[in-house]
Amino acid sequence: MHIFPFVVVVYILAVGLYGIVTSRHLVHQIMCLIVVQSSTYVLLLGIGYKTGAVAPYFYDIPVHTPAVDPVVQALALTDVVVEAAVTALLLAFAIQAHKRFGTLDPQELVQLKG
Amino acid sequence: MTPGQRRWIFLAAMAGLAAFYVWGLAGLPGFGNYPGPYGDIINRIAVAQTKATGVVSAVNFEYRGFDTVGEEFILFVAATAMAVVLRHLRHEREEDSPGATEDWAVPPASDSVRLVALIFTGPVVVMGWFLASHAQTSPSGGFQGGVILATAFFLIYLSGEYLLFRRISPVDVTGAFEAVGAGGFAAIGVAALVMGLPYLKNFLPLGTTPGAVSSSGTIALISFFVGVEVAAAFILIVGELVEQTLLVRQGDH
Numbered sequence: 001m002h003i004f005p006f007v008v009v010v011y012i013l014a015v016g017l018y019g020i021v022t023s024r025h026l027v028h029q030i031m032c033l034i035v036v037q038s039s040t041y042v043l044l045l046g047i048g049y050k051t052g053a054v055a056p057y058f059y060d061i062p063v064h065t066p067a068v069d070p071v072v073q074a075l076a077l078t079d080v081v082v083e084a085a086v087t088a089l090l091l092a093f094a095i096q097a098h099k100r101f102g103t104l105d106p107q108e109l110v111q112l113k114g
Numbered sequence: 115m116t117p118g119q120r121r122w123i124f125l126a127a128m129a130g131l132a133a134f135y136v137w138g139l140a141g142l143p144g145f146g147n148y149p150g151p152y153g154d155i156i157n158r159i160a161v162a163q164t165k166a167t168g169v170v171s172a173v174n175f176e177y178r179g180f181d182t183v184g185e186e187f188i189l190f191v192a193a194t195a196m197a198v199v200l201r202h203l204r205h206e207r208e209e210d211s212p213g214a215t216e217d218w219a220v221p222p223a224s225d226s227v228r229l230v231a232l233i234f235t236g237p238v239v240v241m242g243w244f245l246a247s248h249a250q251t252s253p254s255g256g257f258q259g260g261v262i263l264a265t266a267f268f269l270i271y272l273s274g275e276y277l278l279f280r281r282i283s284p285v286d287v288t289g290a291f292e293a294v295g296a297g298g299f300a301a302i303g304v305a306a307l308v309m310g311l312p313y314l315k316n317f318l319p320l321g322t323t324p325g326a327v328s329s330s331g332t333i334a335l336i337s338f339f340v341g342v343e344v345a346a347a348f349i350l351i352v353g354e355l356v357e358q359t360l361l362v363r364q365g366d367h
Contacts, residue, residue, distance in 0.1 A: 003139055003144060004145065017124070017128070021120055022121060046145055047142075049145060049146055050147075051146035056168075057170075057252060057253055058157075058167045059167040063161050064158070068148065068153070069150075070157060070160070070169040070170045071153055071178075073170045074170050074173040078185045078257060079185075080257075081189060081257045081261060082189050082192070084261075084348075085188070085189045085196075086192045088192065088193070088355065089195050089199070092196040092200050092354070092355075093199060107117070
């Protein structure tokens with residue numbers, strides 16, 4: 001069984017989570033969240049892939065040509081754009097946190113709260 | 115909690131995740147052996163049913179159009195929330211130092227950057243427009259086209275024309291475009307309801323030639339509205355962030 005792409009998925013996920021847990025900077029933490037989310041793209045596209053199949057666009061090929069799953073591609077597509085906007089919102093919160101507390105270290109921010 | 119403890123808890127959690135993941139992998143059909151059936155069925159029937167040859171767009175704007183409305187509103191809310199969060203800050207800043215926003219230190223652009231940015235602005239607009247309006251034929255659609263359309267505005271900013279960037283994309287106008295894009299998508303759904311059809315049912319004539327620009331009914335129309343929404347949202351987002359950068363830079367002086 002060929003599982004290499006799924007190993008890549010869990011590797012990207014683990015690296016991103018490790019970054020979030022050990023991060024000392026909010027912007028770095030947000031970047032790590034993007035890395036975590038990237039693992040879902042690899043997972044979705046990996047599940048939908050079919051050996052030897054083409055992209056699901058039938059403009060100049062016959063309709064019965066074997067093609068990969070378009071559903072997972074649609075999911076990944078919207079996710080990329082939505083993720084970019086959500087990242088921008090998180091960065092805005094980081095700016096806010098820095099102006100209010102004078103630090104971007106999540107661990108110091110936790111202490112400030114208590 | 116110390117960073118050391120945090121790391122150990124993380125490693126324990128990752129060990130658990132790894133165990134479940136390997137267990138789950140054992141049940142997967144393996145890379146390249148897509149089991150179906152949904153993707154295969156849609157690939158077989160989508161072109162005849164929607165007259166769109168871009169099946170990914172057909173899925174996004176037709177079969178799971180209702181989901182895409184939700185995702186588009188996540189984008190809308192994220193961009194709006196970001197503007198709200200930063201606007202509050204800007205207001206504070208203006209009270210601190212009146213007139214601070216009048217003469218921002220706009221970074222000067224070198225001639226080579228200006229030239230490249232100017233050369234690319236036109237083609238980028240054309241490409242973004244092409245992608246946003248050809249969702250039904252090729253690997254494109256409102257999401258991709260919208261982002262590329264927004265890039266044209268960033269090129270204008272890159273070329274050092276910050277004031278021009280602000281003049282052709284004032285927050286009010288960008289916000290209105292964003293609302294039209296998001297609302298347009300929802301309104302197409304409501305229009306179907308008014309005709310007594312299910313929400314977001316494709317009620318426009320589908321055309322006869324699969325893959326023609328005029329084919330596929332509401333798929334092309336929704337994609338266009340999504341393009342407007344995405345472009346406006348990203349111009350709004352980058353505009354706000356750029357403004358923050360300039361404010362901070364001015365504070366340093």
